[in-house]
Amino acid sequence: MSLERSTAMLSKIQAISFDLDDTLWDCAPAIANAEKALFSWHDQVTPNITKVHSPKSLQAYRAQVREENPELKRCVTAMRMQGLKKLLLEFGYPQELAAEGFSVFYQARSEVVLYDGVFDMLERLRRSFRLAAITNGNADLQSIGIESYFERVYAANLTLLEKPAPDMFNRCLADMEISPEALLHIGDNPLTDVHGAQAVGVQTLWFNPYNYDWPEHLEPANFEAQKLSDVVALFHA
Ligand SMILES: [Mg+2]
Incomplete structure (x- = not known):
């Protein structure tokens, strides 16, 4: 020009x-730290999940949730909440815990x-x-x-x-x-x-x-x- x-x-x-x-x-380091924080939270609050899942298998789990819920792709928050709720439900934990897990993730995700x-x-x-x-x-x-x-x-x-x-x-x-x-x-x-x-x-x-x-x-x-x-x-x- x-x-x-x-x-x-x-x-x-x-x-x-x-x-x-x-x-x-x-962005990547912040998301990675947030994933770690969420995994530690699962370890403490929902230990049955971390007995079965590794950070890597949870990543695959979320990828599957994205595939199953194309309508949520436009909202990363809604998608993550959906994934958390589904996971908690599968392991017999109350879905209400999803908000707590999300806030742990969200706080770490914003530490950029x-x-x-x-x-x-x-x-x-x-x-x-x-x-x-x-x-x-x-x-x-x-x-x-x-x-x-x-x-x-x-x-x-x-x-x-x-x-x-x-x-x-x-x-x-x-x-x-x-x-x-x-x-x-x-x-x-x-x-x-x-x-x-x-x-x-x-x-x-x-x-x-x-x-x-x-x-x-x-x-x-x-x-x-x-x-x-x-x-x-x-x-x-
Ligand atoms: Mg950008």
């Missing part, structure tokens, strides 16, 4: 939406290590832009400590379809009462973040910390950054 054109595009931006997992923190520069970036950008979060996951921004930066937070659920579906982007535009080109969506995933946002006319920035090649079959993002400080630099914020 020419410098004139990219400057013109940037000048239209009034709001910035962020993907969360793998854009503001590394933010990427370098997250606070600095959000602090600088919020001086000039309205900020939103648009996630297919279920991290708890309040316990992570960044909730106050975001005017709006959208997480996929049973009625708000997961990215790349347009639902959350459109909801964000409507709630903020801005046109699509006034929003810049920043995310690590070429399909769910960049392609999804492009489809509704939203501007896009591909966050690419591992310097991957762009998938050729997709239209490139308007902007790309390898570090969060590059995002700040883009706006001279």
